[in-house]
Amino acid sequence: MPKQKAPKTKQRKKATGQSFSASAMLVLLAVAGVWFMSSALILIIGLLPMFVAFFVDRSPRKTKAVTVGAMNIAGVTPFLMELWTTDHSMDKALTIILDPMAIIVIYSAAAVGYIIDWAVTLTVASFMYQRGMARKQAIEERQAELIKRWGEEVSGKLTLDHEGFPIDDSPETAESQGS
Numbered sequence: 001m002p003k004q005k006a007p008k009t010k011q012r013k014k015a016t017g018q019s020f021s022a023s024a025m026l027v028l029l030a031v032a033g034v035w036f037m038s039s040a041l042i043l044i045i046g047l048l049p050m051f052v053a054f055f056v057d058r059s060p061r062k063t064k065a066v067t068v069g070a071m072n073i074a075g076v077t078p079f080l081m082e083l084w085t086t087d088h089s090m091d092k093a094l095t096i097i098l099d100p101m102a103i104i105v106i107y108s109a110a111a112v113g114y115i116i117d118w119a120v121t122l123t124v125a126s127f128m129y130q131r132g133m134a135r136k137q138a139i140e141e142r143q144a145e146l147i148k149r150w151g152e153e154v155s156g157k158l159t160l161d162h163e164g165f166p167i168d169d170s171p172e173t174a175e176s177q178g179s
Contacts, residue, residue: 038083038093045097046076049110067120068113075109 033040053068079096086092096102147155158166 038088038090039080041090041093042080042083042096043076046079046106047072049107049113053110053114064114064117067117068110071113071116072106072110075106079106 047069050065050069050072054062054065057064079102083092083096143155152158153166161167
């Protein structure tokens with residue numbers, strides 16, 4: 001009689017546990033958003049550049065999102081602190097968000113994050129290019145030394161016969177072989 005496989009309850013429990021914890025986290029986040037609606041309003045509108053950078057950045061480490069996000073949070077923080085230190089009301093949050101200077105400061109901080117990401121990427125790419133060029137030059141110098149020591153056969157530029165010996169294609173050799 002064939003042995004029956006045991007049901008995979010452990011995997012089902014694990015998947016159910018993960019989906020439950022994700023659902024619980026979303027419910028908790030929704031309750032916190034309603035409870036702290038004025039702070040949530042400033043954060044959602046103020047951190048839009050960070051969310052955009054997160055979805056646009058296709059790199060696995062999301063470096064652009066981290067850089068833009070850090071600067072964007074730095075831009076939002078003073079206005080969030082203003083809300084928390086004065087009356088924590090929806091009217092005050094709307095006053096802050098509708099102030100053009102606040103939006104300019106918050107989004108300018110995010111723009112600085114984009115500039116930092118661009119400058120660092122450009123600097124690193126330039127450094128890596130220079131390093132690659134130096135490595136190429138070192139390889140070419142080593143190759144020239146090997147050709148000088150072992151002859152033109154090691155250069156890889158000569159035509160080889162089926163046994164791996166160089167074929168001499170010079171016109172002088174062709175005339176001497178023809179006679």
